[in-house]
Amino acid sequence: MKRIRLPDFTVAQVLDSCVESLRDEGLVLRLTAQVASLSFAEGDYNVKGAVAELYMIPESSSVEGQVTLEEMKSLYTNTLARKGSPARHIYDALRASAPGGICPLCSQRVVSTLDHHLAKSKHAVFTVTPLNLVPACKDCNTDSQARRPLEAGEQTLHPYFDSVDEVLWLVSQVLPGSPPVVRFMAVPPITWSEEKQSMVRQHFIVFKLGELYCTHAAVELINVYQDLVESSELRDAQQISMHLHSIANRRRRPFVNSWQAAMYQALAESDWFCSGGYLEISNSPLLQGL
Ligand SMILES: [Zn+2]
Incomplete structure (x- = not known):
């Protein structure tokens, strides 16, 4: 938001x-x-x-x-x-x-x-x-x-009044599979008031942001797959993880809660993904029939 x-x-x-x-x-x-x-x-x-x-x-x-x-x-x-x-x-x-x-x-x-x-x-x-x-x-x-x-916590965020993008609250997780799936969650900081935490979660649910980002992430995974299989420099899981971490950091600089930053961080932190799980992206339905 x-x-x-x-x-x-x-x-x-x-x-x-x-x-x-x-x-x-x-x-x-x-x-x-x-x-x-x-x-x-x-x-x-x-x-x-x-x-x-x-x-x-x-x-x-x-x-x-x-x-x-x-x-x-x-x-x-x-x-x-x-x-x-x-x-x-x-x-x-x-x-x-x-x-x-x-x-x-x-x-x-x-x-x-x-x-x-x-x-x-x-x-x-x-x-x-x-x-x-x-x-x-x-x-x-x-x-x-x-x-x-x-009540206050059941409200969605109002773009003219509410500001929630200074602090990280969008996080992501890789679900191993063939193809892998990237899931998104709103996890607001506990330093925020109960109401503000609840409003962020409510906004995330009402506007179906998890589903929206998950769909975009499935497309972005195709790019990730192509980059990893064609790179001659990324030889092991540690190098792949560092590469994905550096992309996450760059995506996060302009927008703290960018879904891309959350996704790349989750990919970088997944041992399964970095040590070969990424090859399962080849089974994405988006690549079928090509
Ligand atoms: Zn919209």
Whole structure:
């Protein structure tokens, strides 16, 4: 998970742009009358987000009983997210705020949408609030029960507020086999609070990062195999282990929790792998039929 900078827009600015394309004058009046309450809620979101207490915000089926959940969802879909609408530039700017266009929730796939951190099906008040709209890939844009936390530790990480990439927490393990499999686990440091440790584990599970990295690792293993069998310098298990260790160290320098670094470290530390287990990669289904 990557932390990204806070949005440059406020909910008041979003509403201003959204109502430009509305024809229902009654709705425009009801919406503009809610700018203050939505801005107040946005301030509360900012305070709670900074201390990982967004789970304490109650669900809302309307905005102050004046604008319904369905109207707010329609406002999002038919004005903010609609191509060509006056508000669409805000949607595009929020989506573009992820560095390199990479989804900050999985750090792997390409951003294609905005994810409502507090589900838009349950929080009328935060349907168009920029702080609640996180650039995301399609797979990470979920509205599942698993993302309706009842306590702090059940929350997933929020890219605008949470920072977990200074310290190593992603680790990996090689399962001997033909072919070998690389497994990933979230093991946060015990120096972190119970809640923060739990949030990292929850994020890892909800966004299926273990499965995602395992799939990528199976592809990377093909490269490892090719390098090892073609190298004339790597003659024994110790040399192979040192070679893999040096790759792990280089992969870790830019990104402490890179899955590649975790994988190469696990390979380097596996006696089975370094003393010939790597030859089993030749049985990878990815190499069959070539
Ligand atoms: Zn993603």
